[in-house]
Amino acid sequence: MRALVEQHLGGGDPIGWFEPLYDQAGGRPDAVPWAHLAPHPYLTDWLDDPLVEVEGPRAIVVGCGLGDDAAELASRGFEVTAFDVAPSAVRWAAERFADLPITWEVADLLTTPERWQGAFDLVVEVRTVQSLPGVIRDAAMQAIGGLAAPGGVVVAVALMATSTEVARAHDGPPWAQAPSELAAYRAAGLDQVALEHPDPEEDGTMEVRTTWRR
Numbered sequence: 311m312r313a314l315v316e317q318h319l320g321g322g323d324p325i326g327w328f329e330p331l332y333d334q335a336g337g338r339p340d341a342v343p344w345a346h347l348a349p350h351p352y353l354t355d356w357l358d359d360p361l362v363e364v365e366g367p368r369a370i371v372v373g374c375g376l377g378d379d380a381a382e383l384a385s386r387g388f389e390v391t392a393f394d395v396a397p398s399a400v401r402w403a404a405e406r407f408a409d410l411p412i413t414w415e416v417a418d419l420l421t422t423p424e425r426w427q428g429a430f431d432l433v434v435e436v437r438t439v440q441s442l443p444g445v446i447r448d449a450a451m452q453a454i455g456g457l458a459a460p461g462g463v464v465v466a467v468a469l470m471a472t473s474t475e476v477a478r479a480h481d482g483p484p485w486a487q488a489p490s491e492l493a494a495y496r497a498a499g500l501d502q503v504a505l506e507h508p509d510p511e512e513d514g515t516m517e518v519r520t521t522w523r524r
C-alpha cells in the first residue's frame with residue numbers, strides 16, 4: 311500500500327491510490343487494510359443510543375468503502391445514499407448488499423453534486439478524513455458538514471492525536487488528526503455535541519467519535 315500511496319502523493323494526486331488498491335484487491339477483503347466486513351462499533355453504539363435526535367430518515371455515508379456502515383443504516387430503516395471515490399469499492403459494496411435499498415454512487419467528496427448539499431438528516435463519516443493528507447482535509451471536512459441539512463447530525467470517526475506535535479510526527483496513512491483540525495467542522499456551520507474516545511495508545515493517538523449538529 312505504501313508504494314501506491316507515495317506514487318500518487320508524489321504525483322500530486324492524494325486520492326488517486328484508492329481505486330487501484332480496491333481494484334488490485336480483486337475481490338479479496340484481506341487485501342483492503344481497513345476492511346473489517348462489519349459496521350464500525352462506534353456507529354452501531356451511536357445508533358443504539360443516539361446522543362441527539364436525528365430528525366429525518368435521509369442518511370449519507372461518506373467514503374463508504376465496502377459498504378458495511380451503509381448496510382447497517384439501511385437495515386435500521388434509514389434512506390441511505392453511500393458514496394466513494396473508488397468505482398471498484400462502490401461496485402463491490404453494491405454487490406455485497408444487493409438486497410438492501412441503498413443508493414450507491416461514485417463521487418468525490420470534494421466535488422459532490424449540488425443536490426446533496428444540505429440534503430441529509432444524518433451524515434456518517436468513518437475513517438475517510440484520516441486517510442487524506444493535511445492539505446485537503448479542511449476542504450474535506452467542510453464538504454462533509456455541507457451535506458447536513460439544517461438541524462442535521464454528523465457522526466464522524468477518526469484517528470486523532472493528543473496534540474499537534476504528535477499529529478505531525480505520525481506517519482500515515484492513516485494520518486492522525488490534530489485536535490485543532492476540528493475547527494473545519496465548525497467553519498462548516500456545525501456545533502459540536504460530543505467528542506468521545508478511549509485512553510490514547512502509547513503513540514499518543516486514539517480513535518475519536520465526534521457528534522455535530524448543523
Ligand SMILES: C[S@@+](CC[C@H](N)C(=O)[O-])C[C@H]1O[C@@H](n2cnc3c(N)ncnc32)[C@H](O)[C@@H]1O
Binds near residue numbers: 325
Ligand atoms: C480508510 S478507507 C475507510 C472506508 C470505510 N469508511 C471504512 O471505514 O471501512 C477511506 C475511504 O474513503 C474513500 N475516499 C477517499 N477520499 C475520498 C473522496 N475524496 N471522496 C470520496 N471517497 C473518498 C476511499 O476510497 C476509501 O474507501
